[in-house]
Amino acid sequence: MIMAVFIHDTNIISPLGFSTDDNFQKILSGKSAIEQVFIDDKIGSVYAGKINEDLFNNHFQTINDDFKGSRIVKLLIAALSPIVEKNPLKNDSVLILSTTKGNIAALANNDLNAAFIDQLAKNINSYFGFKTEPIVVSNACTSGVVALSLAKRFIEMEQFTNAYVVAVDELTPFVVSGFQSFQAMSNEPCKPYDADRSGVNLGEAAVAVFVSNENRTESIQILGDANINDANHISGPSRTGEGLFLSIEKALNEAQITSDQIDYISAHGTATLFNDEMEAVAFNRLNLQNVPTNSLKGYFGHTLGASGLLETVITIESLKNNVLIPSFGYQQQGTTQQINIITKKGQKTLKTALKTASGFGGSNSAMILVKNVDHVRN
Template identity: 35%
Template sequence: MQAAPGATPPERLEVLRSGLPPQAIGVSDQTGQRWPYMSRRRPDTTASFWADMAAVAEDALNAADLSDHARATLPVLLGSTCLDMPDLEAALHSQPQAPALMNAHCGRTLDQLATELGLGGPQFTLSTACSSAANALLHARRLLVAGRAEHVLVIGTEFYNRLTLSGFASLLLLSPDTFRPFDADREGLILGEAVGAMVLSRQPRDRGDLGRLLGGATGCDPSSPTNSSPEFLVRIMQQALDDAGLTTDDLLAIKAHGTGTPSNDAAEGAALDRLFGNRHPVTSLKPYFGHTLGACGLVELAGLLEAWSAGFLPATPGFRTLGSGEQMTPITQPHPLPAEGAVLCNSFGFGGNTTSLVVAR
């Protein structure tokens, strides 16, 4: 995985344990206004766009130790909102009069990546806003449970592009300085870029497994063009627990979506309070990674599992004061996690796209 906290698990663990997010850089939207942005590299270049995806996917394939035959038939799922938009923006910038979008289609990113890696199985591209990679993981699990595959490669990717940055700026959803999920003074989110990959398998391996995907649920709330209602969020989280065969009391903790935007945090906080009360520690990992949009469901899950393997749930940076009328308070110090148990992971997207996953160790 490549993301703002660091390229290697030890680097990420050091940041997640410290509770101190990495320093954001500054990028400009189309009006010239500067915004903080979470990135490990200069996001105004696409030089490593394809290389980063290929390298991270190859790392996941090598870790799974798949045979040549398994790779040749391996299903691949990609979750992203930007897809190859950085590449297309660069092409349009270099040749403004050229038909840069003539070769644009939703499957191009995954098709090119699978060809480069020699993967010949079915390809699925999911773009359901911020639940994209979480839905890719959920669909991968269903392929495995149905016996359609023995292994599935899932990739979550989000890279800097001017259109996304300017779009969020125009909606007044960007924070000018600090990420503060669930805090009374939250002002918005800080975008980030990341690429992560996981191989899901039907059977556990002798070593190297980070965890198990027990179940999940997804749905789209039609009640609003942008947000989900607390009632709908409660329904999806409960369905995820039912799919995993668990009750609310069986969880160790909850990884919230926690965008730091007023309406999203209010809806998720109300839903968490109604379903769980204060029985479980809750955290948001977005201050460490930035909001990586379509990739966040996989990238934050990977960070959670790495921290869990080290025995702790990371704190939520930036939280200071509970808002008026709100009940959900995230943890502000790292919380010990037992070696075995289950955690609920939320990815709630723009347009009401809502996904909850249940993972276990």
């Protein structure tokens, strides 16, 4: 018998706020973090989501007023601290870190050791006093969902009692210049799935969740998950959505449900021409085209390795509150195959959600989340 795995407490540090509730309430009010942000003299300004430095420093002082570590370490500490406070570590607790670039900013100071992602994970592991070695997931923009999948599978195999999954990426000149080289950046706030979309906005965030086999009243069960790489291209998605199609199909099979039992989809939705089209194709192949769907990139920007976990947390809040969140920036259909993009906030009884993510190198992920009311597999 497969052990059930649940997501419990969550926390978000983002430009919209420094808790899950702050972020969710801002989204419900229609607030977006996307604005013009100055990067450096060479790049200039771009539309992106950037955490206010003064506000964050004031917030961090309430957690630790004398810590002198790097900014990215502070972001992770701020995200994880309230989770650890509510869920004290056990001897077999494990830290799983999701990130795309980690402390890439350290390279500007020629601090090569600090730039290694495993060193970032070790720093956080040491700060909180984990007894086990940390695990790093860096699988492009699917990293956050993959990290949750990994936590689920380790707990199912009884390798660990629980897992603390944290995700982070910063808005840095290195990251911005990389996306500019792909000509993927929008010169205005992004519009996922819209006919007038012109590219992605970037963002930054740190997110933490606590995962265990304990069945609590307010918990969300991870009912199924899958991660498929279709190896289509170094950066371009499969035109048939093959990897995403297979990921969703496998996740549905593990969850032992069918597509008509999905109440809501939190999709990847980068607002690039090919990603949004690929997702529409994959959803239609699985008869999911009528399920209410949104992208959260218009609120936060694309937070890279943090995006999958960040958007999963907002999906959990949508499930708990039975609310559909509009896909910010969407006005008219921009994909060749119809999908049901949410255009206004609304109440709907929600039990089961699908979270998807896709990334460079052909990586694709899908996760089925269900409220702890039915469908619960023991």
